[in-house]
Amino acid sequence: MRFTSLLVPPDLDPTVILRPDLAVSDRSGLPKRLAGRHLLLLFKNLMAAALLSSHFLSSTAQDLGPLETPFSLDVKQAWLEQVLPIAESFGDQQGDPPVWPGYRRNSLTRVRELAGYAFLSRDVPPEEPGYSAPIDMLIGVDTEHNITGLKILNYEETYLRIKGDFLADRAILSQFNDKPLSDEFRIGRDFDGLAGSTVSVFAIARGAREAARRVASAYLDYSPVDPIQAARAQRVTEIMQRHKLSEMLENRLVQQLDVTLPDQKTLQLAFTYMTDPALGQYWVGEDNFRAAERAASINPVGNELLLVAVAGTGAEQFQYYQLQVRQAEANSLSFFRRFNADSYLPLNVTTSATPFNAQQWGAIVIPANIDVTRPFTLAYRPLGVPERSTLDFQLSGLPLDLASGESLLSPTEIESILNAENGWLKKFFADPPWGETPWQKLGLLLFILTGCMTAFFTKRASIRWLTLLLTFSYLGFIDGGFVSVSHLVNIIKLGPAFLLSNLPLLLIFSFTVVTTLLWGRLFCSSLCPFGALQDFITRFGPRRWRRRVPQGIHDNAIYLKYLILGLILTGAVVAEQVSLFQYFEPFGTLFFMDGTLALFSILIAFLAACFVVPRFYCRYACPLGAALGVVAMVSPWRIQRVPQCEFCIVCEQACPTGAIRRQNIDFKECVRCDICDVKLIKQTGTCRHDMTHVIASTKNVSLNDRGIGSA
Numbered sequence: 115m116r117f118t119s120l121l122v123p124p125d126l127d128p129t130v131i132l133r134p135d136l137a138v139s140d141r142s143g144l145p146k147r148l149a150g151r152h153l154l155l156l157f158k159n160l161m162a163a164a165l166l167s168s169h170f171l172s173s174t175a176q177d178l179g180p181l182e183t184p185f186s187l188d189v190k191q192a193w194l195e196q197v198l199p200i201a202e203s204f205g206d207q208q209g210d211p212p213v214w215p216g217y218r219r220n221s222l223t224r225v226r227e228l229a230g231y232a233f234l235s236r237d238v239p240p241e242e243p244g245y246s247a248p249i250d251m252l253i254g255v256d257t258e259h260n261i262t263g264l265k266i267l268n269y270e271e272t273y274l275r276i277k278g279d280f281l282a283d284r285a286i287l288s289q290f291n292d293k294p295l296s297d298e299f300r301i302g303r304d305f306d307g308l309a310g311s312t313v314s315v316f317a318i319a320r321g322a323r324e325a326a327r328r329v330a331s332a333y334l335d336y337s338p339v340d341p342i343q344a345a346r347a348q349r350v351t352e353i354m355q356r357h358k359l360s361e362m363l364e365n366r367l368v369q370q371l372d373v374t375l376p377d378q379k380t381l382q383l384a385f386t387y388m389t390d391p392a393l394g395q396y397w398v399g400e401d402n403f404r405a406a407e408r409a410a411s412i413n414p415v416g417n418e419l420l421l422v423a424v425a426g427t428g429a430e431q432f433q434y435y436q437l438q439v440r441q442a443e444a445n446s447l448s449f450f451r452r453f454n455a456d457s458y459l460p461l462n463v464t465t466s467a468t469p470f471n472a473q474q475w476g477a478i479v480i481p482a483n484i485d486v487t488r489p490f491t492l493a494y495r496p497l498g499v500p501e502r503s504t505l506d507f508q509l510s511g512l513p514l515d516l517a518s519g520e521s522l523l524s525p526t527e528i529e530s531i532l533n534a535e536n537g538w539l540k541k542f543f544a545d546p547p548w549g550e551t552p553w554q555k556l557g558l559l560l561f562i563l564t565g566c567m568t569a570f571f572t573k574r575a576s577i578r579w580l581t582l583l584l585t586f587s588y589l590g591f592i593d594g595g596f597v598s599v600s601h602l603v604n605i606i607k608l609g610p611a612f613l614l615s616n617l618p619l620l621l622i623f624s625f626t627v628v629t630t631l632l633w634g635r636l637f638c639s640s641l642c643p644f645g646a647l648q649d650f651i652t653r654f655g656p657r658r659w660r661r662r663v664p665q666g667i668h669d670n671a672i673y674l675k676y677l678i679l680g681l682i683l684t685g686a687v688v689a690e691q692v693s694l695f696q697y698f699e700p701f702g703t704l705f706f707m708d709g710t711l712a713l714f715s716i717l718i719a720f721l722a723a724c725f726v727v728p729r730f731y732c733r734y735a736c737p738l739g740a741a742l743g744v745v746a747m748v749s750p751w752r753i754q755r756v757p758q759c760e761f762c763i764v765c766e767q768a769c770p771t772g773a774i775r776r777q778n779i780d781f782k783e784c785v786r787c788d789i790c791d792v793k794l795i796k797q798t799g800t801c802r803h804d805m806t807h808v809i810a811s812t813k814n815v816s817l818n819d820r821g822i823g824s825a
């Protein structure tokens with residue numbers, strides 16, 4: 115393409131292209147000088163064009179261009195581009211069946227997305243045989259279920275030796291560009307054939323269609339059943355099943371020719387239209403119909419099919435070549451024309467499957483110059499009899515509707531089928547915004563979420579510690595799929611839809627929001643890897659390092675995290691390019707081991723503080739904890755307290771976040787660790803310590819001078 119843009123169109127002055135400085139000069143006074151210059155430049159141009167053409171041709175010869183058959187299966191990049199031109203890049207051949215995925219950049223989001231697949235026809239068997247053998251093709255299919263291009267790579271058809279590379283035909287191959295897979299790919303109807311090579315073209319068309327359908331079914335959620343065609347086929351079957359054979363004969367769904375043979379035996383030939391797949395399959399079954407359809411598709415004379423059922427006492431004397439057809443109005447067929455071996459296909463029909471009681475069956479291919487929607491004559495002349503027996507054949511009712519291309523379904527029915535088919539939910543799951551579903555990740559995440567809920571409802575500390583271990587190792591270090599304040603920033607910058615691009619993130623984010631709304635910060639209890647690390651530090655760190663934060667300082671310091679949250683969210687709104695969160699949230703620094711010296715210093719400082727004050731980071735600095743705290747303020751199901759709590763400080767001292775004050779819990783600060791529930795409250799919700807015991811054990815404690823932070 116880049117070469118052609120340099121060639122000079124005949125209506126343009128070459129100087130305009132080659133010498134812009136001359137193009138703006140006054141040429142009227144310099145005709146001779148410029149005429150000479152023009153000749154020189156024209157010569158230069160022709161030389162350049164010749165050189166470029168030769169370069170183009172040599173390059174074409176090298177990658178064997180868009181048409182020439184390379185007779186090789188060693189697939190080149192240029193061929194992939196040729197069959198899937200919408201792709202900007204290709205991945206390695208992969209998968210089962212093997213395909214080359216093609217990618218392009220979304221023009222709006224600039225995100226790389228799947229454009230389609232290229233594949234070899236031989237990789238998705240069975241292949242459609244040509245004259246001599248299957249034809250090897252490279253085929254492209256896009257995500258909209260269209261064939262985007264086809265290149266013949268190798269074949270051994272008989273004509274090859276006579277005609278050369280006869281399948282490298284632009285008229286044939288270009289018909290595969292943007293061809294919907296739902297099309298029937300019928301030669302003569304959906305495709306133009308190639309004189310003398312109909313079987314080869316049929317093999318290409320059907321082979322490409324079937325192979326592309328298999329690839330699209332495997333990778334692109336293609337359903338080979340067109341819902342409208344399926345509904346239409348069902349309607350045909352329903353209509354046909356309503357009638358007995360006698361009614362069919364009466365209303366001309368089936369028409370019969372009675373012939374008396376020389377030996378006075380009778381021949382009853384029943385004819386009925388069967389081109390439509392639903393009708394054809396109703397009469398003769400799928401296998402017979404496919405065989406007849408193939409015969410019609412590769413037959414150059416036409417592709418409309420009639421079924422002939424042969425009965426009577428002389429049925430065994432039936433000779434198909436004595437069967438003839440004529441349409442008086444068709445100038446080219448005003449005489450009777452015999453059916454021959456190419457236009458008559460014997461069928462192996464099980465009598466019980468049809469209403470006919472026939473002894474022989476066949477499909478006849480009606481010549482293309484007969485319009486089956488108009489009357490024509492069928493005739494049979496027994497051997498040794500001079501006169502033909504004739505039947506004036508006229509389609510009516512359902513067959514006529516089908517032959518005329520009537521849909522049989524009302525616009526309302528089609529609309530409701532399409533609505534059902536294209537319902538947003540179905541579309542959503544057929545083509546989910548997160549692309550391929552990461553089942554393994556989802557399974558592990560669901561396991562962790564189940565652990566979190568089980569620990570919460572059973573109040574079993576052992577389950578919670580196990581969940582924390584999984585959260586810390588898998589969500590933190592292995593997968594990195596934890597929720598972070600960066601996701602809140604992205605929601606502001608990109609909109610909530612960005613969550614849809616990552617199914618595990620969508621799941622854990624939704625879980626976090628819902629559980630926080632219902633019960634408080636369950637996420638902080640078991641699903642935050644940094645919270646897990648702080649719990650491990652508290653559990654295994656030296657107790658002697660532990661210090662209490664004076665109540666007054668604590669009460670004010672807890673608001674720092676809300677300030678940080680406000681700062682980060684404001685930054686996201688006003689300064690799109692600035693990401694402040696990394697300085698306040700050390701998750702990425704730790705779990706991705708990625709950061710500057712300053713970021714690692716911040717991380718170490720926070721971790722060191724956690725050795726002194728349990729959940730130091732959660733208490734005073736975590737912006738995500740602050741956001742969840744705000745949500746938790748509306749939670750209806752909170753931790754129960756009992757009257758004894760007014761005097762008892764056991765839970766207050768054990769609380770890792772300092773959320774308990776006498777009988778009250780500051781629920782926005784509670785991380786739902788359930789220490790107060792698990793250790794000190796019975797399942798019934800009543801404190802196991804009776805009032806006498808509580809008052810006796812706390813009488814020496816000054817409630818006004820409690821420090822916060824021991825464990």
Ligand code: SF4
Nearest residue numbers: 638642645732736739
């Ligand atoms: S407060 Fe922050 S660090 Fe602590 S558990 Fe919750 S999200 Fe994690």
Ligand code: SF4
Nearest residue numbers: 758759762765794801
């Ligand atoms: S131990 Fe019982 S009484 Fe004491 S603070 Fe906890 S729940 Fe209340």
Ligand code: SF4
Nearest residue numbers: 769784785787788790
């Ligand atoms: S101990 Fe504190 S943080 Fe844990 S559940 Fe009770 S109030 Fe919440």
